[in-house]
Amino acid sequence: MVTIDYNVCNRCGDAKEKRCERICPGDLITQDEGGWPVVRPLEDCWACTSCVKDCPVAAISLRLPFQIEQDAGASLKASARGDKTFWTITDRKGEKEEFTLEAVRKNVS
Ligand code: SF4
Ligand code: SF4
Known part of the structure; x- marks a missing residue:
């Protein structure tokens, strides 16, 4: 389940269609x-x-997921830049761990 931090969201600069709106495969x-x-x-x-x-x-x-303490505030954030995705995991004690993964791209013909 996702949550949006409205203290951080900038509404994509008031773009008519937001990036999150455009990319969600489930609309x-x-x-x-x-x-x-x-x-x-x-x-x-x-x-x-x-x-x-x-x-x-x-x-x-x-x-x-609840198995890893959703109600206690654990979360996962990600940011895609270039060919990498930067992930930040925060555990229920508020401790953060960051890791970087190469983006997997699929050619669609
Ligand atoms: S993609 Fe744009 S509208 Fe959506 S949460 Fe991020 S800043 Fe806000
Ligand atoms: S893109 Fe849509 S389905 Fe995927 S995590 Fe975001 S809200 Fe959920």
Whole structure:
């Protein structure tokens, strides 16, 4: 399940279509009347992380599954830059760990 930090989101500079809105394969992200992105319905999100990786300001994070303490605030954030994706995992104590992965790209013909 994803959460959007509205203190960080900049509404993609008031672009008509937000990046998170465009990239969600399930068409789950829309805008409220103020132009802020909302995930609706949240329970339909299957945590593919596309919106997490594509947000230019890292405003979206993935709440980790209950097995690893979702309610305690553990989260996973990602930012895609060039051919790399930078991940930050925060555990329930607030401790962060960062790691970088090469992006896997698939040619679609
Ligand atoms: S992509 Fe990020 S900055 Fe843009 S509207 Fe979505 S959450 Fe906000
Ligand atoms: S994690 Fe995937 S399915 Fe869920 S809102 Fe983001 S893009 Fe859509």
